[in-house]
Amino acid sequence: MAHISFDSSALTKFVHDNELSEIQPLVTAADKELREGTGAGNDFRGFLDLPVAYDKDEFARIKAAAKKVQGNSEVFVAIGIGGSYLGAQAAIDFLNPNFYNQQANRSVPEVYFAGNSISGSYLHDLVQMIGDRDFSINVISKSGTTTEPSIAFRVLKAKLIAKYGAAGAKERIFATTDKAKGALKTEADAEGYEEFVVPDDIGGRFSVLSAVGLLPIAVAGGDIDQLMQGAADARSEYTNPDVTKNEAYRYAALRNILYRKGFTTELLENYEPNLRLFGEWWKQLMGESEGKDQKGIYPSSANFSTDLHSLGQYIQEGLRNLFETVVKIDDAPNDVTIPDDDKNLDGLGYLAGKSMNYVNDKAYHGVVLAHTDGGVPVMTVNVPKQDAYSLGYTIYFFEIAVAISGYLNGINPFNQPGVEAYKKNMFALLGRQGYEELTKELTARLNK
Numbered sequence: 507m508a509h510i511s512f513d514s515s516a517l518t519k520f521v522h523d524n525e526l527s528e529i530q531p532l533v534t535a536a537d538k539e540l541r542e543g544t545g546a547g548n549d550f551r552g553f554l555d556l557p558v559a560y561d562k563d564e565f566a567r568i569k570a571a572a573k574k575v576q577g578n579s580e581v582f583v584a585i586g587i588g589g590s591y592l593g594a595q596a597a598i599d600f601l602n603p604n605f606y607n608q609q610a611n612r613s614v615p616e617v618y619f620a621g622n623s624i625s626g627s628y629l630h631d632l633v634q635m636i637g638d639r640d641f642s643i644n645v646i647s648k649s650g651t652t653t654e655p656s657i658a659f660r661v662l663k664a665k666l667i668a669k670y671g672a673a674g675a676k677e678r679i680f681a682t683t684d685k686a687k688g689a690l691k692t693e694a695d696a697e698g699y700e701e702f703v704v705p706d707d708i709g710g711r712f713s714v715l716s717a718v719g720l721l722p723i724a725v726a727g728g729d730i731d732q733l734m735q736g737a738a739d740a741r742s743e744y745t746n747p748d749v750t751k752n753e754a755y756r757y758a759a760l761r762n763i764l765y766r767k768g769f770t771t772e773l774l775e776n777y778e779p780n781l782r783l784f785g786e787w788w789k790q791l792m793g794e795s796e797g798k799d800q801k802g803i804y805p806s807s808a809n810f811s812t813d814l815h816s817l818g819q820y821i822q823e824g825l826r827n828l829f830e831t832v833v834k835i836d837d838a839p840n841d842v843t844i845p846d847d848d849k850n851l852d853g854l855g856y857l858a859g860k861s862m863n864y865v866n867d868k869a870y871h872g873v874v875l876a877h878t879d880g881g882v883p884v885m886t887v888n889v890p891k892q893d894a895y896s897l898g899y900t901i902y903f904f905e906i907a908v909a910i911s912g913y914l915n916g917i918n919p920f921n922q923p924g925v926e927a928y929k930k931n932m933f934a935l936l937g938r939q940g941y942e943e944l945t946k947e948l949t950a951r952l953n954k
């Protein structure tokens with residue numbers, strides 16, 4: 507099966523040949539830390555072997571649960587935030603046609619996401635949109651205590667109970683959480699919801715190939731066997747620490763070389779609108795892994811050609827601290843041929859008979875040349891197809907790359923201490939028990 511390839515040929519102006527060989531010893535050391543578990547955060551390396559070492563019984567239960575939901579629900583809502591929804595939504599968008607929820611003759615439920623903001627308007631509108639239709643929910647929270655999904659779960663659970671009664675509602679609630687602790691685990695045990703586990707050694711942003719991502723992806727009709735196979739093949743591929751042989755490690759090394767030269771912001775780009783969420787998933791993976799100790803590449807994203815008409819000016823001529831990584835689909839699932847028009851009043855005659863994917867490809871090549879000329883390094887990850895196998899492969903590519911990249915930059919790529927700061931303040935301002943001192947302090951600061 508064709509697999510993804512990494513192209514750094516457009517970097518010649520920015521990185522000298524010898525720089526890769528000079529960074530090799532550091533990459534070899536980072537690889538050793540990662541593989542041998544001697545690096546920081548070593549208890550969160552479960553993602554490394556997950557594509558082959560996953561719980562096969564649970565995997566079968568995920569498929570069965572997906573089938574059940576497909577059979578009894580018109581709508582499915584995945585409730586979660588951060589790592590507990592981004593991977594699932596990125597994958598579902600990646601694997602399905604644009605507008606999948608509006609497609610006629612669907613064989614799977616419409617899929618929506620909730621609990622990823624505190625917007626009352628959003629949840630209100632979602633509840634209205636579900637209306638009286640049959641629905642099921644998957645509440646996903648590793649800690650089981652995160653405010654946003656907890657609120658959404660409470661609201662949607664009440665709607666389920668109102669429609670199906672307490673016993674019927676339980677049949678439509680699937681809980682993905684820690685195997686032993688947290689409020690969601692306690693509730694799921696007490697109420698008898700079907701449960702799936704977020705493994706202890708897998709952080710939220712690395713969890714898309716666990717039950718966290720797999721159940722929503724399977725409900726939406728994704729081929730989770732192929733997804734895992736792609737990731738498993740990537741796992742076998744990216745074992746050699748030599749950057750000339752290991753493309754994921756070469757990407758990590760080049761990012762580090764660019765970062766040291768002042769290229770401190772990376773834009774992940776695509777040329778397909780249904781890869782937009784992939785960029786959002788990637789931003790969490792990179793940002794939460796690397797933004798620590800007052801350092802790290804700032805991860806951003808852009809969707810082309812759309813954003814060439816908004817961000818394009820800045821990228822071409824703004825502050826020269828940007829570099830770009832394009833996720834490029836080689837063989838997009840569908841295409842449109844530009845029709846003939848004898849009158850040619852729009853002047854598009856030179857494109858008549860050409861396909862839009864052909865034009866998109868030329869746009870990509872034109873952009874790489876223009877941005878390179880403008881002083882922006884560009885790298886490309888070529889993805890052969892927009893299918894589950896390629897997606898699994900690509901996910902693993904970025905996951906292992908960020909682990910190496912984090913160790914190259916001397917930080918723990920697996921923790922996220924900074925995520926807690928706002929949560930504590932929010933709890934204190936909402937008057938949650940146990941936060942009384944902080945409530946006083948913050949109230950005084952706000953009233954100054």
Ligand code: PA5
Pocket residue numbers: 587588589590646647648649650651652655709710711794922925
């Ligand atoms: O990566 C992380 O740890 C976070 O982004 C979490 O995924 C997010 O805060 C949700 O946490 P939880 O799954 O515990 O509800």
